[in-house]
Amino acid sequence: MFTPREQLAGFPVDDGPFAVQDSGLTFRQRIKAMPSAAPEDPAEPESNPRPAWFDRIAARIPGFDAARSRSGEFDWAPDLAENIGSARWFRGLATFAGLTMVALAMWPDFSPVEAAPMVRMDLPASREMRSVGVQPLALGGLSGRHWDANAMAVPLASAPERPSVNLVATLGAGDSFDKMLQRAGVGGFDAGRISALVEKTVPVSSLRPGTRFSITLGSRADPATPRPLEALSFRARFDLDLSLTRQGEGFALARKTIPVDATPLRIRGIVGSSLFRSARAAGAPASAVQEYLQTLDQHGQLDEMAPSDEFDMVIGYKRAAGGAVQVGDLLYAGLERDGKPRTELVRFGAAGNFYDALDDGNGAGTAQSYSLGMPVANGHETSPFGMRRHPILGYVRMHDGIDYGAPMGSPIYAVADGVVSFAGRRGGYGNFVKLDNGGGIATGYGHMSRIAVSGGQPVRRGQVIGYVGSTGLSTGPHLHFEVRRNGRPIDPASVNFVVSQPAVPDAKLPEIRSRLKELLAVQPGAALTAVN
16 A cells, blocks of 8 residues: 555655655655554564674774664665765765766786696606596506515416317418318317318318308417317208217217208389389399399390389298298290280200290291490499599590499499400409400400409309409599400490390200299298298
8 A cells, every 4th residue: 555645754745747846855664664563562682683792892892882883874875876066976986986986996806827837757657647537448558556566576486378269260361161160270280180170070161151160279388389170050051051070099980960941032012113122122133133134134024024023033042940042044025014914935955045934936046246345233423434534543544434323332243254364453444354255356444443253264144253343543432444356445335245145945844834833833922931
């Protein structure tokens, strides 16, 4: 509630809207002079009595109470918004200026602080700092405190050895079985006996590079002699495990046959915008898809393929107990349109040729031409055939082939049948493979990261001969592909190969169709069941 004017005793107020008579009292004094809502009880004791130490100071200093009373009545900080220009206002301004100067006088100093001078660290201090420091993982042994051996440490005559050592060795490319065992720590005498024992079961030369051997070496009686072989186990074939254990002075060989399922893998699907991607998405291996496309191309069916067509392929497939898988050759390549077979190509015979089962068996062969295509899957052309400025040498010169950019390690396929005439390092080409394709035609593949063939080896179209790299004069991973006719470079995009397709023999036509019926009886996905 607002206090009526009549209750403001002693404060004359003008009725004007802004006029207020100055009574000579400050605002705080006016508030103190206002009557309180309830009279104070004289009997009620003071809520905040003066402390005893204050009374002792007042007793020792004459006039302390009088000075305190006068200072309490003195207005030290008047409101600067009232009575501007009066003596009280200037007193408040002086108080404000004095406090401001005190604050500025206490302003902190931002001058730079001089650091402690660097001193040369002696060896004890350096060791102490190293012991408590955080070291990288490779230097973890340098942290902590180290003590040198004193007279209480007795050196051993020889360090104790483990009673046995378990390790895994891998047979490398061009490696021999005996040398691999000796590198693993097997003595030469034991390695020879083991090799002769394994040779009686499987030819040692037939062991594929990359075969892993689990080896257990026992304890030796003399530090100068190699450890004796206690046990050896490895996978000799896809369907055979061999294990050797020491029995007295000799070895015992145990054979373990691995169950293998040879059900072919059949994959069907819609061609779509990219047959390669559709087949890969359906679960077909990349090598099988590549062979499927090349087979259709050789029979002239690739260019007439529609996105709505259905592809059908059957691949040789072996699965062993334990999860090992072995992908074989393409056995059947089919193409359907509107539910009717358009192409039915069956691999038949020792030569591995494909025959069209829809042929009527008139005995006439066909000749199909095909372009070389791209020798690396999922690649893209980065530099065409012709004159160009070399990206490293910096001047214009002839580019004898076509460059295809591809991810590092992508497989490189032979574009045509031939024989490897060169495989190795060749100048700016880096790792280089040259194929003699017959008729004076030769194809070259450069800048490989790894070569997968050797000189004199016959190569079929679509076979992996190496992997994309950046060896030689190269600015990044890519394949340099070139074609030469009688030693002179020609544009690979202008070359077409003619392939003669054998006619279906009249006598073999029933066998071919029987083989086709057998392959089409395979259900898609039947080869993916578990092998017991």
